[in-house]
Amino acid sequence: MLSLQARFRPNEKEVAAKVLDGEAIIINLSNGIYYSMDKVGGLLWAMIEAGHSLEETVEEIVARYDVSSEQARADIERLAADLIQENLVLASDHVPPPGETQGPGSRQKLAYEPPQLNIYRDMGDLLALDPPMPGLEEIPWKEPAAGSSG
């Protein structure tokens, strides 16, 4: 069972991700599977990127959305487990510096929907048929250092 004190970081070696208007788009470059999460899921990814713990994420969700702590906690545990299962995040010890929360303050809370990790395997299935293609980062080619040959 996950600890809510756990912190994670994106698996940057294999994953490219971006949060756009609250929606997280994630691509696993090693196997071609890609994902999307919106609203609460997008917030979770943004919080993970910022180095916040799951507990801090739950607090932020409760501040923004009309949801009980129990419900938010259960959903975040479930979603985090999915992210770990898909190898999108790794455990992290990094604790970010104290910063302002992004809660709505006195604004009306948003309607809550349980978050979902949408998984798209069509490109992954395609890649499974063919050998993996190289990344250009694998053949970066740089100028040799001054004084070396070649």
Added chain:
Amino acid sequence: MPEPSAPSPPVRGGGAGDPPSPECAPAVTGMHAAFARATTLRPDRFVVSSYRFAGHGVRLRIVGRDLAVQIGRPFAHLEINETVSPTTHLTIDLWDEEETGVLCPVASTDAFGSGWTIRNGVTRASPDGRYVGHQLRQSINWLDRKAQHVVGWTASSKQLSLYERGKPLHVFLSVWYNDREVQMVHAGLVSKNGKGVLFPGMGGAGKSTSALACLCAGFDYLGDDYIGLQALAEGSFVGHSLYNSTWLEPEHISRFPSLLPHAIPGTLPQEEKSLILLSHVFPKRLARSAPISVLALPRIVDTHATRFRPASKGEALLALAPTSMLALPFRTGVRGFERLARLVEHVPRYWLELGRDLSQIPRRVDELLAEVTG
């Protein structure tokens, strides 16, 4: 529209005269020597032509008249007058064994670094990444990224596959363009009055249908499956045409009767689609580059009418990124993904829902351009 000036090429020391990495010396040097021999033996078959690829000068030197025709046709819209050719940023030297009698000095690329199977061939790279080699049954080519030089052998132009005739040197050009911060993306692109409409999407989404319908209705055409994407300093984006070729299945061609007489059928079992070189059909409607004014995400729907509606940034990135990053010869990695994310953040995006009446597509795209450009 005037092409954006090419960014300064990456600063590279030395040039073609530098010795190659020790592990490549026999292969690359031998290929250059064989090419030189071919030009000496058959000067009557030596063809030189100049192009601009994404604003960069490219010189194509081929020994073999039919090979020169086959390789040059998909680039015909990018050709320039040699007397005013710009600084050459890429030289491509190729020879045809059947026309010249000059054999390939390299039996295979096996002894040459890491290898991957791409497009029925084997691609290899030297440990330092400077050299990229691609071997097919009937051709062996090398790219020297430092000297900006391709040298290659073809057994016979008659043995070129339909893919090679439609998208020659695709593997190398994807590397060379990326070295110049031009990212190959899986999308179609048309333009009108210098304003570009990019059609991103998976195979079967409707990119070709959208681009070709617009071309037939008078838009300028830059591509229907691969485009070169360049981010400009001020945050805008330009799309560059890479080839003027398209592939269509028989039932798809029937929707565009004007293309049917120009269809070149495949001869191999896996060549189910026919190749069409649009420089033969609409030579005056092929543009080199266009600023990207709007993203139109095609989606085939079961209605008569075609319409458009706003799309989210996330939807646009989902339509563009997976195939652009995973289905092309080389993956561009996180950097390429971030460039695509900036594109969808910067440029307005809409779903283009394609109904059965294809004639409506160009009209909707016209309306879309008017909506975003005012």
